Amino acid sequence: MALFLQLLFTGLGIGSIYALVSLGFVLLIRAASVVNFAQGEFSMLGAYIMVIFANDLGVPYFIAIPIAVILMAAFGILFAGVVYWPLRHRGQLPVIISTIGASIFLANFVLATYGPSPQVLPPIFDNGFDIGEVYIDSQYLAIIVITALLVLLQYLVFEKTLLGKKLQATSQDKEMASLLGIPVALMVLFTFAYSAALGGIAGVLVAPVLFVSVQMGAVVALKAFAANIIGGFGSIPGAIIGGLALGVAETMGASYISVPYKDAFAFALLLLVLLVRPQGIFGERIAEKA
Amino acid sequence: MAISRRTLILASAGTLAMPYVARAADPIKIGMTVPITGPAAESGGFMTIGAKIGVEEVNEKGVLGRKVELHIEDDQTTNPGAVLAFSRMSGDPTMVAFIGSVRSTQVHAMAPDVLKIGKPMMIGGTDPALTHLGNRWLFRCRPNDSYSAKVIAQYGVETLAKKKWAIVHSTDAFGTGGMKALVESLKAAGIEPSLVQGYTNQQADFTPVALAVRQSGADVLGSYFTFETDLGVFARQLRQLGVRVPWIGSPSITNTSALNLAGASLYGTFGVADYAVDSSPAAKTFATKFEMQSKNPPDNQSSWAHDAVVVLGRALNDAGSTDPDKLRTAILAIRGLEGAEGTYNFDQNGDGLHGYNVVKNNSGKIVFDKHIDFQA
Known part of the structure; x- marks a missing residue:
């Protein structure tokens, strides 16, 4: 039982990271119909900003984290202006290609400017603790709690505020939202900023676990994208459930069946969901739109 | 102005010999695949510094009266990247020898092309099978696993x-x-x-x-x-x-x-x-040189690349030629060469080192x- 609980805790921790990055994917799919293949690089950039402020400049974490989030939000707007905006009327494919190009550019830009050495970002909380025979890693705990708080915050903003209603209206039907006087362009830019900030937070959270490297975004992004499909393409609850399910499935599968096939379990889950429920767990909304 | 037959013959001979005179002064090119991008990019930086120290050392002593020149290609820390990098380098017919990867999987990927090209490649991959593939052009500058x-x-x-x-x-x-x-x-x-x-x-x-x-x-x-x-x-x-x-x-x-x-x-x-700073005087000397060029201490990523250049320099001088077959024979004949990693005694499989430090x-x-x- 202790082994199961240990794996469950770890799976939820790593799954929370997939969920956060996946959430960033979903928001952009809904608001701008963009599949952003640079979402993983948002995480990498967020982590490097933390390294610069916390490690290099010695800024305390409680100041460095908000700085990283704000800078990532600003970067999201810049990203929208350069990568999305000029191609927004040319269909989905050019924008997707543009995000792939941006992903390659960002990885190589960081490699060229900061160098290839992976960096160590100390954990937000120093030590873990034991509950019975289960070791609770403080960083994984922080990841789970912060992800839960962000999901709650997002729910409150989207469901209980005027801004949230405007964002939802934009994501559901841009033309109708525009006719109702909602500044659609502003809402799309806000979504890019929010998505980049989410990616940045994911990077900051995962950095002490995975180290800060140019490749860290790619490691997480592929799984987050799979989580997005498992949960239902474009579904917010789906992104969260898909991410958590993927994290738990691969951790359990690796431990109980085979470690070398760890990645295979994640994608076996993906195939299973696609076979049984092709639209994903929460995929009705996309089916309605189609 | 009348030109005598003797002058004409001398001038013609001189003109015909020009390319060979120029060729003799050309540098000896060694190609090296290095992970400049990808997850091993950091180790690629160590490898490059180590090889450059090796080049400085062999050029001080001279190699066949010419300078050794290093040509680096990015292997992207992937097998396809390594094959592509080797393909770009081996397309240059003036390339004399190659320094391959420290990663066995990439050496396996490049090995068929190395066999086709038929020029020596110094490798750092430690999978024992690499020097038992029937590929006579792979020479290892690290002890195998x-x-x-x-x-x-x-x-x-x-x-x-x-x-x-x-x-x-x-x-x-x-x-x-x-x-x-x-x-x-x-x-x-x-x-x-x-x-x-x-x-x-x-x-x-x-x-x-x-x-x-x-x-x-x-x-x-x-x-x-x-x-x-x-x-x-x-x-x-x-x-x-x-x-x-x-x-x-x-x-x-x-x-x-x-x-x-x-x-x-x-x-x-x-x-x-395979590299330990206190294991030998040669290892200590290498560490001193490395630390003058890097803020980090050296490790095996840099020492094997250094030794690969030194081994090639010695073999080229021993062979008295850049001919691949003569170079191969000279590498296999190396005994007692003190490198940063240890003392090189090549066996007939192409393994230069036969022990480890703890x-x-x-x-x-x-x-x-x-x-x-x-x-x-």
């Missing part, structure tokens, strides 16, 4: 007196080759490992692997990790889960990058290291313990 496995097993069983082994290894060519050699060495000592656990490279989480080690009840851990980031994540999670057994790792456990990433999680571990991580500082050599 049949030696590292023997040293890990010998040190664990005899020096540390541990009998219950767990082995953790990457499932790539390097890790699998090392694991097989370690299992063989332990079997020769009458020991069946309690756990043999593979993992795929570039994982975000190693909890299942660390738990498997803990559950195995092993009293010693042997490991073959390819990437330092994986080693760092595993080391920290292993310690967090309370596993404190002695740990003897393959050379990556002693790499500067691994020491920086894993920090205290690797304190007290042992490693087999080192200990003493609160982050790598301390030389002893050198164990085997018969070639």
Whole structure:
């Protein structure tokens, strides 16, 4: 039982990271119909900003984290202006290609400017603790709690505020939202900023676990994208459930069946969901739109 | 103006000889595939510095009266990237020899093309099979994993007196080759490992692997990790889960990058290291030169590349020619060449080194313990 609980805790921790990055994917799919293949690089950039402020400049974490989030939000707007905006009327494919190009550019830009050495970002909380025979890693705990708080915050903003209603209206039907006087362009830019900030937070959270490297975004992004499909393409609850399910499935599968096939379990889950429920767990909304 | 027949003949001969005179003054080109991008980009930086120090040394002494020049291509830390990099370099017919990858899997990928081109490639990949592929152009400037496995097993069983082994290894060519050699060495000592656990490279989480080690009840851990980031994540999670057994790792456990990433999680571990600064005067000299060019201390990523250039320089002079066959014969004839990694005595398979150093991580500082050599 202790082994199961240990794996469950770890799976939820790593799954929370997939969920956060996946959430960033979903928001952009809904608001701008963009599949952003640079979402993983948002995480990498967020982590490097933390390294610069916390490690290099010695800024305390409680100041460095908000700085990283704000800078990532600003970067999201810049990203929208350069990568999305000029191609927004040319269909989905050019924008997707543009995000792939941006992903390659960002990885190589960081490699060229900061160098290839992976960096160590100390954990937000120093030590873990034991509950019975289960070791609770403080960083994984922080990841789970912060992800839960962000999901709650997002729910409150989207469901209980005027801004949230405007964002939802934009994501559901841009033309109708525009006719109702909602500044659609502003809402799309806000979504890019929010998505980049989410990616940045994911990077900051995962950095002490995975180290800060140019490749860290790619490691997480592929799984987050799979989580997005498992949960239902474009579904917010789906992104969260898909991410958590993927994290738990691969951790359990690796431990109980085979470690070398760890990645295979994640994608076996993906195939299973696609076979049984092709639209994903929460995929009705996309089916309605189609 | 009348030109005499003698002048005409001399002028013609001079004109015809010009390209050969110029060719004799041209540099000797050595191509090198280096991970400039990808997960091993940091080690690529170490490798480049090491090779450049080697070039400075051989150029001081001179090679066939010409300068050696290094041509670097990015292998992107991938097999296709390595093949592409080699293809770009080998397309230049003036390239005399090559320095390949430190990663066995990439050497395996390039090996068929090296055989086709028919020029020597110095390699750092330690999969024992690489020099037994029937490819006469691969020459190894590091001891292979049949030696590292023997040293890990010998040190664990005899020096540390541990009998219950767990082995953790990457499932790539390097890790699998090392694991097989370690299992063989332990079997020769009458020991069946309690756990043999593979993992795929570039994982975000190693909890299942660390738990498997803990559950195995092993009293010693042997490991073959390819990437330092994986080693760092595993080391920290292993310690967090309370596993404190002695740990003897393959050379990556002693790499500067691994020491920086894993920090205290690797304190007290042992490693087999082909490079150890206190193992020989040549190793010390190399360290001094390296530290003048880098803020980091040297490790095997840089020392083997340095030695590859030095071996090629010596072989070119011994061969008296850049002809591939003569160069090959000269490399295989090298005996007693002092390199940063050790003393080179090439065997007929192309292996230059036949033993390893055992080192200990003493609160982050790598301390030389002893050198164990085997018969070639």
